[in-house]
Each structure stands twice: as structure tokens, then as C-alpha cells.
Amino acid sequence: MTSHRRPAGRVSVNIRCVSSPPAVDTSYKTNVPRNANMAKLQAGYLFPEIARRRAAHLLKYPDAKIISLGIGDTTEPIPNVITNAMAERAHALSTIDGYSGYGAEQGEKKLRAAIAATYYADLGIEDSDIFVSDGAKCDISRLQVLFGSNATIAVQDPSYPAYVDSSVIMGQTDLYQQDVQKYGNIEYMRCSPENGFFPDLSTVPRTDIIFFCSPNNPTGAAASREQLIKLVKFAKDNGSIIVYDSAYAMYISDDSPKSIFEIPGAKEVAIETASFSKYAGFTGVRLGWTVVPKELLFSDGHPVAKDFNRIVCTCFNGASNIAQAGGLACLSPEGLKAMHDVVGFYKENTEIIVDTFTSLGFNVYGAKNAPYVWVHFPGRNSWDVFAEILEKVNVVTTPGSGFGPGGEGFVRVSAFGHRDNIIEAARRLKQLYK
């Protein structure tokens, strides 16, 4: 390590524009180099970027009655059975007997047991395989920290941007290649109507990690049992680890598996990450979980769960105890019924959106097993379509290309919304594209 000493407030001169006087930048700069991986990231994270554009639109048209079918944010109240439990836990924290401080970093025993029993009964997943989190997105980053900068990854294209962005941040990738709109050293597994939104694995090179989201965000496609058997076999043949994002599993209407662990042998090659966000409206409450089976081993035989436990203990201190009380209530018989009702409500919204676009002659995908409708605008630029819908009828969607080059020409329409807003958005869209 060399010692750099520079005087404070050193002056650098930037000539910003030919016709202006040279600007003198007198601001102090540290000698700490910016993390080169951060510099590789393109623009903002997708959803804040959409929020920014929405805000800019509102600034231009302060009276615009915007309906947001963009960021996939839940809108319906959390069922009472769940919030009552959280309020009760909050009050209990004011009592000697009910107070609790640091919880187990992995989550409260009761909640881990309830998650295992509710979602993984008969799948051989034990309570100790469950790590409670403050949400799937946070755990995706913690998993990336676990894998480290030398890991190679594959993602579905299009896919939820947190996989790619966290990979860039961890230094697993090369620079962004503007011409192909991909980062170097990531395998983009194209998922399109042509392949039924399941990648042609025969063309996919081996990577250490395969991020796979089903039901998929953004395409709404759920992989079938047959497809997942192929995926697990592919991972096993290659010795890869699948990070299976099942955050929308409760939206599955057909017989697609709700967990990767329904596939025999998956415990030896897969991690599953999940969330209460889209089931119970917990997007703001923050609660999820990740399953790391003890059968999953690195090449040297070291259990992945052991290292993940160390990450959770060092970089995290557990989800909020009040949120965990909510999670436990979610998994009571009344809570499960209430969550099913919430999911059912959003699924009705999905049908309205599907009917709208179908009636206008668009090809739509997804929707059946997910709260997302993936609408095809062949030959058009996604951001142009996004801007058109926002500017002309004040409806926020998400441009497909924000999820990867494979999303170009598509727009994701989220079914999260009050019913009257969904109906009004449908009316406006019919007006726009009639």
C-alpha cells in the first residue's frame, strides 16, 4: 500500500464549454478511487428510474391523474388478521414479558418452522434450511456477496434487474456492451414467445450460478414440471447452483411447481428465495425467506448453507420482529385464507388487463400464473411505448427492455392496483389503442 498525501482543497480546472469561462472546481476530493464496478452500472436501477420519469411527468402535468401499473407495488390493505398480530407484537414490546431484543439472525424458530411446514411439507426441507429475510431482493444481494466476484452467472433474458445489477456491483461482469445491451461475462438465456419463455439450454454455456425466476418477472411465465426437470438436470450436469426466485408462486393457477424443491434432486443444486410481499401486501413491511438446503455443497464439499449463515450473521441482523409476527399470522389458517383472497383479487385484475389488450388485438403473455401481463408491441422501442402510454393516457407501465435486451418490444403491465384504477386504466388503454 503506498501512502498518498495531498493537500486539502486542491484545485482542478475543468473547461466545461468553449463559450463559457473555465469553471474552477475547488471542491475537495478524497483520494479514494470509485469502485470500478459501480461505474459499470447503466443509468439508475430500473424502478427508481420509472419513479423519476413519473415524477417528471407530474411536474409537467400537475393535474394528471396517473395510474401506476408500473413497479409491481401492492395496493390492497393487509388483512386484519395479519396487522392485528403485528400491532399486538408492537404493544408486547412495551412489556417486560413481551419485550425481545436481537432475534436469531436466521429468523424466529416458530416462523422458520411455519414456513417449512406451509410451503415445503413433504419436500424434505427442514426448519433449519429456512433463512428469514427482509425481502427477496435483499437476499439476492447477500447471495451475491456469498458467491463473490469470481462467480459466473446466467440469467433469463428478460429478467428482474436485481440479479444482473448485483452481479455487476460484485464485479462478476465485464463492461456493458452498448451494441448488444448486455454486460460482458453474463449468460443471457433468451426467453421469448418462440421458446415458450423457457431457454434453449443446449445453447447455454456452463456458469456457476443460474438465476431463474418462476413465475417469471417480467414475462409472467411459469415453468412447467417438465421444464424444471430439464433445468435441474442441466444444473446437475454442469455442477451449477440455481437461485430459484419463487416470489410469485402463490399466483400459479395451473399445475406448474410452486417450488423448485418439488423436482427430485433439486436440493443438491438449488437455493430458493421467496417473499411475503406479493401475497400479503408486505412490500413495505419487508419479509421474505431463502431456502438453502444442507445438501447443497460447494466443489470442496463445504455446505453453502454454512457460508450463507455466516453472511446472514455478519451482514444482517434478522428481519424486524414485528414483521416476523406478521409472517407467522400469514401462515395461520385465517392468514392463508386471507392471502389467497388478496392473490385472487389481483388475479381478477390480471384478467381485466388481459381482456383489454386482447380485445385491442395485442398478443399478451404471462398473466395466467403471475400478476404480470407481458404485452407485445412488435418492432417498437419499449421506452417509446412506455412514454406514449404515460404521456397520452397517464398510465405507468414498465418498459420490457428495462429487464434486458430480450424484453425489447414488450411492456410489462402490473395487475397490482385498486379495481377502479384497473378498470379506468383499461378504459384509457382502449381509447389509446382502439
Add this chain to the structure above:
Amino acid sequence: MTSHRRPAGRVSVNIRCVSSPPAVDTSYKTNVPRNANMAKLQAGYLFPEIARRRAAHLLKYPDAKIISLGIGDTTEPIPNVITNAMAERAHALSTIDGYSGYGAEQGEKKLRAAIAATYYADLGIEDSDIFVSDGAKCDISRLQVLFGSNATIAVQDPSYPAYVDSSVIMGQTDLYQQDVQKYGNIEYMRCSPENGFFPDLSTVPRTDIIFFCSPNNPTGAAASREQLIKLVKFAKDNGSIIVYDSAYAMYISDDSPKSIFEIPGAKEVAIETASFSKYAGFTGVRLGWTVVPKELLFSDGHPVAKDFNRIVCTCFNGASNIAQAGGLACLSPEGLKAMHDVVGFYKENTEIIVDTFTSLGFNVYGAKNAPYVWVHFPGRNSWDVFAEILEKVNVVTTPGSGFGPGGEGFVRVSAFGHRDNIIEAARRLKQLYK
């Protein structure tokens, strides 16, 4: 990227012991190499390790009445004014008007404003410099992800283990050197009674990042204004960034600064991380914040806050909205008064512990400005003292060497406990060391 294909369930033979038959390990292993940085970590994260030893003790002596003055976990109920606000927010989430989904990743506007007004009035810190978190430990890891694997760091020795461990995980360090009990490529700034627990900066080489905790965990020492002026000058001369952990600032009784931003020029070289955990008993509720002033720039002029914002948006989704409602209540006039009372209670505990050890002839440090008493056992091994106190009088402490080699010969005694437990622990310690 080369393609590795290996058959599933390949067999490797490990000869584990000369006198046993060779063990045949038939378990399937992936071909994903374990992150070499994870392998560098020594044993478990300190506090889970203590919990493990405590549990082992209980297994051996099931009737032991253990008093824990170990992990620094709060024990007193959260004041009603705060839990009422959280319960109210929880209930509101069941109403159309009160429901909220994803919040701003940086925290709710009102809370950011209240934090800035309460703790940074007149210090030039703006609402937008405040990033609300789910706790200081979590933000320390996010900051490490921000700095990346090429950053070099310095820590106080002894120090809170999350700085060093997260640095190891990010790949900033070399291997652990057993002989000196330090990781390579970390600067350990010795803090001892001899230097008043403030490092001799003239002997410290430049690093990119300087982690500095004041009031310190574990030594309990708060740096004086004069010392912090030196620290800021040192950082400025070197172009380093200080990560200033002020999680115990409310425990300061003398005129030591409660924020690094009280020091002129600190905004250009410092980040401050803080927490409601030890003020309001939020160790389980999870709420903190980090201040990244917009004046803080990387060497290329890029604002650190801009990259931290990107990390927060990509790797985090904001603190729980219910916890944030609690944070806002903490900062109301009644909440502030209630927090001061809680802090005052623990400070009385501290005095009891100090009196106990002093009366027994020990040299004790810290305590005045922190909820930690740093007790000197000259010439003894910290873990031995820890084991002695646990085994003989069923009191859990924290071995000083768990915080770095500079902690050897010390034990940290936490003042977090019910009053009767503190009094009983004092009685037992007097019995042990009389």
C-alpha cells in the same frame, strides 16, 4: 469461461483417520468453488459464537441461572409512545387510506427530515443526506459493497467485529495471520489505556477507509473534540474516508462530540452510521440510518452518496414501514424524553458495574460515555476469563480478544440488563473475585 461437465454423484474418497476404514463420501457436490474470502474468516461471527458457548454451558448445567452481560442486547421494554405509533401504523396498513407498499429505499421523507433536525441541526446535514436503514451493521456491509474489493481499511484495535469481517468477506484482506491474530492488509490502530484509547495516527499508514467507532464498542471510550479534529485532519491529509459509527452517541455524558459532523470539514471526509437500537431498544425492531454528505467525493469527483444511493436501491428495499413509524415516534418530544430515560437507566447499570469491579481492585475503562465497561485482567487470556466467569458464576461477558488482538487481557461487560440482574451479577462477581 470454460465448460465443466462432471457426472452427478461422483465419488471421492477421504481417508479421515488411520485407524478407521476409509470413509466414502458419495454426496453430490456442485462444481461451484467456495468463495475464497469466506474461507479466510476465522471461526464464527463473535456474538453467535458467544451464544453457542452459552447454550453449551446450559446444556451442561440445565439449572444454571445465567445472566447475560454479553452481546450488548437491550432488555428494557420500548416506551409506549413508540410502540403505540408502531401498532397504529400496523393497523393503518389494513385500511385503504393507511396502506402503503414499497417506500422510498432511502427512507420516508418525514423520518429523514426528523433525523436531520434532531441530530444534525446546524451541522449542515440535509434530509437528503440521510439514508434510513434496518440497522448500522447492515449498512456497514452495504458500505463495504460500495467500496469494493480493492479498498484498503483501517480499524481501531479492538473494534466491533463487523468492520473486519465484512472487509474479509469483500476480499479486501489477505489471509489471517495466526501469530499476530490479524488479517493481512488491514491496518489495526491500537487503542489502549496507554494512548487513552485514541490511536497514534503518526504511525498509521494511509488507507482508503478508516472505520472509527465513538463512543467505542467495546472499549467504551468516546473521542474528544480535539482527538476528532486530529482524525479529520488525518483523513483529509490522506484523502481517506472515515466511516464513523456513532451508534452509542446518546450515551455521552461529557462534552465529547455526538457526531463527527461537529468537526469542521468532516462532511468532505466522513460517513456516519447510527441506530435506534441502543436508544429505544430497537435491536429486534431494526432501524438505523447512515449519513452520506453530498460533499463527500471519490477521487474522480463522483459523489459517494450517488453510488450509495444506487446500492440502497439495488440491494435493499428500505426499512420496514412499521419500524419507520416507530423511529418517527422516537423523535417526537415525548419519544426523545422516553429514549433519554431508557439511556439513563442503562447508564445507572453501568455505574453499578464500574463500582463492582473498582471495589475489587480492577482497572476499568469506558463506561462514562457508553453502556460498556472494559475491564482489565492483565496477563490473562480473554476467553479464559470469559469461561471462568461463565462457569463459576453463570455470567456471560464478551472476551476482549474477540474484538481484535488489542482486546486481549480485557473483558467487555455490557450494562444492558434488568436492574435486579445487574445487581445479582455484581454480587456474584464480588463473590468470584473477592
